[in-house]
Amino acid sequence: MKILIIIPVYNEGNNIEKVISRLKENAPYVDYIVVNDCSSDNTVSLCKKNGFHYISLPVNLGIGGGVQAGYLYALEHNYDIAIQMDGDGQHDAKYIEKVLKPILEDQADIVIGSRFLLKEGFQSSKLRRTGINFLSFLIKLCSGTRVKDVTSGFRAVNKKFIKIYSQEYPQDYPEPEAIIAGAFHGGRIREVPVVMHERESGSSSIHSWKIIYYMIKVSIAIFTYRLKF
Amino acid sequence: MISSSLRLFLTIGLTLYFLLIFSLLKRRTLSLKYTLLWIFGGFGMGILIIFPQILNWFIHIVGIKLASNGVFAIILFFVLIILIYITSIVSKQSDILKRLVQENALLEKRIREIEDKMDKESAPEDEKKE
Numbered sequence: 001m002k003i004l005i006i007i008p009v010y011n012e013g014n015n016i017e018k019v020i021s022r023l024k025e026n027a028p029y030v031d032y033i034v035v036n037d038c039s040s041d042n043t044v045s046l047c048k049k050n051g052f053h054y055i056s057l058p059v060n061l062g063i064g065g066g067v068q069a070g071y072l073y074a075l076e077h078n079y080d081i082a083i084q085m086d087g088d089g090q091h092d093a094k095y096i097e098k099v100l101k102p103i104l105e106d107q108a109d110i111v112i113g114s115r116f117l118l119k120e121g122f123q124s125s126k127l128r129r130t131g132i133n134f135l136s137f138l139i140k141l142c143s144g145t146r147v148k149d150v151t152s153g154f155r156a157v158n159k160k161f162i163k164i165y166s167q168e169y170p171q172d173y174p175e176p177e178a179i180i181a182g183a184f185h186g187g188r189i190r191e192v193p194v195v196m197h198e199r200e201s202g203s204s205s206i207h208s209w210k211i212i213y214y215m216i217k218v219s220i221a222i223f224t225y226r227l228k229f
Numbered sequence: 230m231i232s233s234s235l236r237l238f239l240t241i242g243l244t245l246y247f248l249l250i251f252s253l254l255k256r257r258t259l260s261l262k263y264t265l266l267w268i269f270g271g272f273g274m275g276i277l278i279i280f281p282q283i284l285n286w287f288i289h290i291v292g293i294k295l296a297s298n299g300v301f302a303i304i305l306f307f308v309l310i311i312l313i314y315i316t317s318i319v320s321k322q323s324d325i326l327k328r329l330v331q332e333n334a335l336l337e338k339r340i341r342e343i344e345d346k347m348d349k350e351s352a353p354e355d356e357k358k359e
Contacts, residue, residue, distance in 0.1 A: 035334075054338070055334040055335055055337065055338045056334055056337060056338075057330055057331070057333075057334045058330060058333055058334065058337075059330055061327055061330055061331070065327050065330070065331065068327075068331065069330075069331040069334055069335070072331050072332070072335060073335055073338075076335060171327075
């Protein structure tokens with residue numbers, strides 16, 4: 001089994017070394033690829049200095065394009081499982097085994113690491129949780145799949161979905177849309193509890209007013225997926 | 230009824246419109262593929278000018294009182310269609326661009342690795358020569 005961790009980063013110079021060293025400590029059996037989305041800080045030079053495996057996008061594509069580049073890499077190098085993990089230290093490499101398990105046992109095609117199942121660790125602000133719950137409800141309504149932590153970027157997919165996601169992956173704020181795409185491609189989606197940390201430095205890619213944009217866009221995305229099938 | 234002065238001005242406008250389109254086409258600043266819709270629209274307008282009865286029939290059905298308003302409505306609708314078409318072109322191109330960027334990044338990694346390997350291989354040889 002070849003397993004690849006995809007770590008999309010944008011200006012994570014303060015976090016990247018810690019993230020990779022924790023990854024190597026906790027999951028030495030996996031390969032990883034850092035996808036640098038045209039950072040303007042020292043992310044690339046740190047990767048170079050430490051000999052990390054990385055690809056570097058020549059222009060900024062946003063999180064969706066970065067993650068998709070990782071899936072393309074996984075496809076090109078014939079990986080069996082790909083795991084997405086944020087480059088900001090929110091996701092703990094300890095839980096890699098946990099998100100892998102349902103796929104290794106062929107219980108699921110897509111596994112999402114969820115911070116809301118155990119309600120431990122960083123839980124995000126109330127406003128965001130409300131938004132997340134609404135999206136979760138919409139996804140359940142339209143695809144029949146119940147996922148609580150729809151914005152979690154900690155997820156594992158098998159070979160089938162490496163191929164699908166490398167062909168088609170949503171662009172800005174892609175996480176909930178990727179779940180819908182997964183459901184409509186007949187993927188078995190499973191959530192496993194993980195504990196997330198509050199990001200150590202830098203800022204989240206979603207700011208308050210953008211939540212509204214996010215909600216509308218995702219709602220329309222769900223609707224159009226519904227139309228296609 | 231559409232007035233003859235409106236018809237005159239529309240004719241002049243349409244002539245300028247076609248002159249512009251075809252001169253841009255000739256200079257290859259427009260590709261014919263994406264200009265076809267504009268040309269068809271222009272022909273449609275021409276037909277309306279030559280046969281104003283069509284316009285009268287249209288405004289009567291839709292319930293517009295002034296013929297000039299009918300002309301505006303038709304033009305506006307046509308422009309909206311073209312804008313949607315252009316948005317679809319932009320979307321497709323950004324998809325293509327995205328894929329190019331990603332492939333470029335993957336290739337860059339391969340070249341980087343090959344170069345590193347070559348550096349390592351050539352380094353001992355240089356020492357031997359010395």
